[in-house]
Amino acid sequence: MKTFKRGGVHPEENKLSENQPIEVLSVPKRVTILLGQNLGANSKPVVNKRDKVKVGQLIAKGEAFISANLHSPVSGTVLKIDDVPDQVGHNKAAIVIDVDGDEWVEGIVRSSEIAKDIKLSKEEIVKKIQEMGVVGLGGAAFPTHIKLMVPEGKVPNVLIINGVECEPYLTADHRLMLEKGEELLIGISILMKGLGVSKAIIGIENNKADAIHLLKELANNFLGIEVQSLKVKYPQGGEKQLIKALINREVPSGKLPLDVGCVVSNVGTAFAVYEAVQKNKPLIERVVSVTGKSVKKPSNLLVRIGTPISDLIGKVEGLPEDTGKIIGGGPMMGKTLISMNAAVVKGTSGILVMRENESSRIAVKDCIRCAKCVSVCPMGLSPYLLAIYGEQERYEDAGLEDVMDCIECGSCHYICPSGRPLLDYLRVDKVRVGEIMRNR
Amino acid sequence: MSLLKISGSPHVHGDNSVKGVMYGVLYAMIPAILASIYFFGLDSLKVMLVSVVACLLFEYLIQKYLIKGEVTITDGSALITGVLLAFNVPSNLPVFVIIVGAFVSIVIAKMSFGGLGKNIFNPALVGRVFLLMSFPVEMTSWPIPKPLFSGKVLDAITGPTPLGILKEGLDAGKSVSELSQQLPDYITELLGNHGGSLGEVSAIALLIGAAYLLFRKIITWHIPTSYLGSVIIFSGILWLINPELYINPLFHLVTGGMILGVFFMATDMVTTPMSPKGMIIFGLGAGIITMLIRIWGAYPEGVSFAILIMNAFVPLIDKGFKPKRFGERIKNG
Numbered sequence: 028m029k030t031f032k033r034g035g036v037h038p039e040e041n042k043l044s045e046n047q048p049i050e051v052l053s054v055p056k057r058v059t060i061l062l063g064q065n066l067g068a069n070s071k072p073v074v075n076k077r078d079k080v081k082v083g084q085l086i087a088k089g090e091a092f093i094s095a096n097l098h099s100p101v102s103g104t105v106l107k108i109d110d111v112p113d114q115v116g117h118n119k120a121a122i123v124i125d126v127d128g129d130e131w132v133e134g135i136v137r138s139s140e141i142a143k144d145i146k147l148s149k150e151e152i153v154k155k156i157q158e159m160g161v162v163g164l165g166g167a168a169f170p171t172h173i174k175l176m177v178p179e180g181k182v183p184n185v186l187i188i189n190g191v192e193c194e195p196y197l198t199a200d201h202r203l204m205l206e207k208g209e210e211l212l213i214g215i216s217i218l219m220k221g222l223g224v225s226k227a228i229i230g231i232e233n234n235k236a237d238a239i240h241l242l243k244e245l246a247n248n249f250l251g252i253e254v255q256s257l258k259v260k261y262p263q264g265g266e267k268q269l270i271k272a273l274i275n276r277e278v279p280s281g282k283l284p285l286d287v288g289c290v291v292s293n294v295g296t297a298f299a300v301y302e303a304v305q306k307n308k309p310l311i312e313r314v315v316s317v318t319g320k321s322v323k324k325p326s327n328l329l330v331r332i333g334t335p336i337s338d339l340i341g342k343v344e345g346l347p348e349d350t351g352k353i354i355g356g357g358p359m360m361g362k363t364l365i366s367m368n369a370a371v372v373k374g375t376s377g378i379l380v381m382r383e384n385e386s387s388r389i390a391v392k393d394c395i396r397c398a399k400c401v402s403v404c405p406m407g408l409s410p411y412l413l414a415i416y417g418e419q420e421r422y423e424d425a426g427l428e429d430v431m432d433c434i435e436c437g438s439c440h441y442i443c444p445s446g447r448p449l450l451d452y453l454r455v456d457k458v459r460v461g462e463i464m465r466n467r
Numbered sequence: 468m469s470l471l472k473i474s475g476s477p478h479v480h481g482d483n484s485v486k487g488v489m490y491g492v493l494y495a496m497i498p499a500i501l502a503s504i505y506f507f508g509l510d511s512l513k514v515m516l517v518s519v520v521a522c523l524l525f526e527y528l529i530q531k532y533l534i535k536g537e538v539t540i541t542d543g544s545a546l547i548t549g550v551l552l553a554f555n556v557p558s559n560l561p562v563f564v565i566i567v568g569a570f571v572s573i574v575i576a577k578m579s580f581g582g583l584g585k586n587i588f589n590p591a592l593v594g595r596v597f598l599l600m601s602f603p604v605e606m607t608s609w610p611i612p613k614p615l616f617s618g619k620v621l622d623a624i625t626g627p628t629p630l631g632i633l634k635e636g637l638d639a640g641k642s643v644s645e646l647s648q649q650l651p652d653y654i655t656e657l658l659g660n661h662g663g664s665l666g667e668v669s670a671i672a673l674l675i676g677a678a679y680l681l682f683r684k685i686i687t688w689h690i691p692t693s694y695l696g697s698v699i700i701f702s703g704i705l706w707l708i709n710p711e712l713y714i715n716p717l718f719h720l721v722t723g724g725m726i727l728g729v730f731f732m733a734t735d736m737v738t739t740p741m742s743p744k745g746m747i748i749f750g751l752g753a754g755i756i757t758m759l760i761r762i763w764g765a766y767p768e769g770v771s772f773a774i775l776i777m778n779a780f781v782p783l784i785d786k787g788f789k790p791k792r793f794g795e796r797i798k799n800g
Contacts, residue, residue, distance in 0.1 A: 036481065388474060393583060398741045435476075437477030
């Protein structure tokens with residue numbers, strides 16, 4: 028069974044919602060669309076206060092090179108364009124829309140009929156994906172069209188599709204693979220055409236045997252798409268780890284997957300690409316797992332971007348009594364939410380409600396030099412040492428020890444018997460080293 | 468519902484803890500503890516109890532009255548030091564000598580460096596070596612085992628360890644084949660029915676514990692393998708050159724503190740390197756130094772010195788042998 032070699036951990040999987048079909052969440056009363064949803068520059072608003080908008084209408088344009096378009100996920104009136112707190116509590120520019128009915132713009136195909144023929148050319152595909160505001164749905168929200176614009180001198184030869192979903196609890200990608208398998212494969216074919224490669228490999232961990240089986244069968248009807256099952260190991264969904272696991276290539280430090288001839292995209296993204304290219308539908312909704320041990324009805328919800336988190340929690344029969352922490356994303360890399368009023372963004376893969384008794388960290392003790400952090404680090408770093416450098420503010424040294432290679436998977440903190448907040452220190456290291464590098 | 472908590476990721480923690488690790492090591496020592504009680508009777512139980520209680524007490528006193536900080540004697544680390552120190556001494560060692568050893572181990576070798584995780588040298592070994600140099604007679608008169616229920620009532624009979632017999636004999640100009648009649652056979656060595664310190668008598672009991680440590684992933688294979696490997700190669704080459712002057716590698720493996728040292732002390736996480744490569748260097752170095760001392764040194768046994776010397780090299784090894792980075796070179800398949 029294939030997997031990446033170095034490091035990794037195996038946290039409890041807790042895929043509580045894996046058997047729950049995707050449910051459509053009703054349209055909220057008000058949506059908040061952050062202008063900075065994607066990696067890169069903010070989108071520039073093209074609507075004004077009190078403007079009427081329809082579902083799918085362009086409301087903000089990605090003008091910078093790395094940026095993405097935003098479309099209204101609802102019909103209604105623009106209430107304000109102002110700073111509002113995002114999921115982690117920072118005030119960020121956003122367009123707030125009051126919902127009125129559900130009127131869609133012309134041209135979006137809303138039938139669920141599968142459109143198989145890819146009519147657009149390579150260039151048209153890239154343009155369409157850019158127009159429809161598709162970004163990576165695995166979490167980083169990197170604009171997808173940029174991945175397809177291969178710089179001079181680089182030659183990709185394989186497209187890697189990430190169906191790993193190695194974060195515990197999350198099941199959105201799993202459900203999507205099961206319920207939208209064919210659309211997904213068409214989306215992958217579109218990405219292959221846009222990228223100009225003849226081969227794609229979908230990597231799926233073998234705790235999703237049903238999805239592996241289904242996609243393998245469906246893939247027989249598609250040219251050049253291969254499904255590969257992988258041993259369950261975190262952080263296999265990290266793109267460098269996934270490339271290593273699937274085709275045994277190591278992306279050099281500081282380089283991109285393209286430097287070893289591949290591009291990585293998430294299954295959710297591939298589905299969004301299908302909808303964008305075949306259905307002319309912008310990225311205005313996504314699947315979000317709402318889950319947790321005390322949650323009454325762990326679910327997978329199809330929600331409009333900008334929906335308040337409280338609506339999602341309401342759909343799963345409310346916040347449990349013993350809630351101690353709410354996380355946007357999975358338990359290994361997700362961020363704690365400061366309030367349920369914050370809105371779903373394109374990168375929101377899950378809402379995880381943790382119990383009070385699982386919400387606190389264990390007491391911090393001195394390092395006993397057990398070397399577990401070294402052995403689990405998938406990037407081959409020495410987290411114990413980088414944490415000491417962080418503690419002592421020796422950022423130059425941390426930079427020399429390659430702290431910038433850290434992918435923030437959290438395996439080191441997860442495994443540490445002394446409960447040392449290693450990743451906290453490493454994050455500070457990275458910010459400071461980044462500053463030093465920029466000032467040079 | 469109380470206020471929600473906020474923290475950075477990760478939000479889940481593996482079920483490891485310092486206590487878990489330390490008690491894992493203690494469980495691994497149970498077979499050897501039972502074996503030592505079987506072979507040396509209640510004397511060995513007394514040595515272990517005195518050593519453990521003294522270690523705990525010294526750590527408690529230091530933390531409570533000198534540092535005035537958190538008392539962590541329940542974390543199991545002082546317990547391990549206590550048992551390991553007892554494993555390294557003869558079963559007839561006077562009580563006050565044991566207490567001196569515990570003092571040196573805990574107060575000097577551990578707490579004065581800052582406590583668990585900060586010490587450079589293995590505390591139990593520092594205590595043991597201190598005693599060896601301060602009380603050479605008491606520390607080298609090894610009672611002959613008188614197994615429980617064996618009916619023997621002879622008391623206070625002491626004899627040399629197999630390594631001692633070999634060293635003295637070779638120094639006196641005898642050959643290995645002449646001496647081998649005086650040496651216990653390998654089965655006896657493995658089971659433990661021969662003279663020695665508490666913990667070095669039964670290699671089998673120690674190996675059971677070592678297997679548990681490896682299974683629980685408390686220790687990794689790197690140090691034991693490279694340590695034993697270098698001992699086998701070193702002694703093997705000499706044995707092939709002249710079997711009358713140098714005894715075979717198997718003898719070196721099963722005698723003295725080899726198994727105890729290799730699996731329980733050279734693997735002490737606090738005082739050994741962090742990277743796999745570093746651990747292998749550590750094991751190789753310790754193996755070579757052990758054999759240098761055993762064959763050409765003044766002492767019959769060299770495991771403790773070898774590990775302590777290598778402990779001193781750990782910071783250098785950590786600096787020189789980093790883990791292998793991801794993405795250092797491109798391998799295009």
